[in-house]
Amino acid sequence: MVRSPISILLVACLAALGCEGSERLRTFCTGDGDCPAGFRCQIETGLCVCAVDEVCPPGQYCAPDGQCRRRLSCDSNQDCPRGTFCDTTTGNCIELGKCTQDRQCPAGQICSEVFFRCVPGCRQDGDCELYDLCLEGSCQKGLCRDKTFCAIGQLCDEATHTCYDDTRGPYCAYCKSATIYDPDSCGEGPNFCLVKGGDLTLPPYCGVDCDQGQECPNGFDCASVRIVYTSENCTRDDQCASGKCYIREGDQKGFCLCTQDSNCPQDACDLTFLRCSVTRRPCTPGGNECDRPIFCIGGYCHIGRNCKPLEGLRCEDLR
Structure with a gap:
């Protein structure tokens, strides 16, 4: 039987695969369809190279570059x-x-x-x-995908991928007011003088309003303000219905702690922290059921939400 020159060439090329690195089938190609089964076209060289391990000799595999290599x-x-x-x-x-x-x-x-x-x-x-x-x-x-790419206290303009300072309020500013009823303590709007975790031994700091869905900057998140102080200022215990006046070190005036619900504007004393809590009692817009600065929202008394340091962070870490 006489073999055609093309058949002889193909057999010779396949036999060459027995040598490591001799994976190229010397068939010029412009696409995978020009190559035999198990081979692909390497466009940059115009040669058919291995595509699967099965076309390689025993003990070799088809490497990502299309060469048969010794299996290690x-x-x-x-x-x-x-x-x-x-x-x-x-x-x-x-x-x-x-x-x-x-x-x-x-x-x-x-x-x-x-x-x-x-x-x-x-x-x-x-x-x-x-x-x-x-x-x-x-x-x-120097660009941002979201606020986590930015510095502490900044937000990300996702349209331009640029960071910018949030100047809406005095984030983490120290507030000396002994009561959240001081309207000038933390700037305009419902920004409250907060105490981290209700711990009065920690220095108070200013939160910034986020009750309407405003985004907090990097380093902060939005949380409900749950604990409110009584509005009674004091310098000694006998000035308080509860008999307990708390004065922070260095301050001349303090505020009365609560020991029972009747000591609080919303008739709810948190006995763990001895501070008044917000109970979302029913209210009517424009009515007097909610004591200032608690607001009547959706038919219930609600003090609002403020930006506070992320869990595990303190203002000292963010200033």
């Missing part, structure tokens, strides 16, 4: 010879400088799906240095 199975880099590392996705040792996935590349680079090497670029923010932004395939510094 591994569980960690210690299993690989010098100049290679363990690709945990395939369980094979591959050459340093090559890659099969983005996470094998340093920050600011991704794995090229053509050359299987790390090249500058990004697909998502996680491909970039911390707090850098991935925009149009490249890592950008």
Whole structure:
């Protein structure tokens, strides 16, 4: 039987796969359809290269660059010879400088799906240095995706990806007022003089109104103001119905603590902290059921919501 020259050439090319690195089928191509089963077209060279392990000789596998290579199975880099590392996705040792996935590349680079090497670029923010932004395939510094990219006390303009200072109120400013009924203590609006966790031994600080859904800047979140002080100022215990006057160190006046519900504007004393709490008692708009500065919202007394430091942070950490 006489074989055609084309058949002889094809057999010779397949036989060449027995040598490591001789994975190329010497068939010129412009697309995968020009290559035999198990091969793909490497556009940059115009040659058919391996696409699956099955076309490689025994003991070899099809590497990401289309070459058949000696199989070196591994569980960690210690299993690989010098100049290679363990690709945990395939369980094979591959050459340093090559890659099969983005996470094998340093920050600011991704794995090229053509050359299987790390090249500058990004697909998502996680491909970039911390707090850098991935925009149009490249890592950008000084921009923001959200407020967590910004400095403490700033917000992010997500349309322009720029950070800006939130100047709505005196975030974490010290307030000396012994009662939240001091309208000038924390600026205009329902900004209250707060005590972290209701602990009177901690210095008070100003919250900033967020009751209408206003976003709090980085480092803060919006929370309900649940504890209110009585409106009674005092200098000694016998001036208080509860018999307890709390004066902070360095202050000349203090405020009365509560020991029973009747000591409070909303008839609810929190006996854990000895401070009056908001009970959302029924009210009518314009009525006098809610004591100032508690508001009648949706038919119930509600003191509002303020921006406070995130859980685990103190104002001292944010100033």
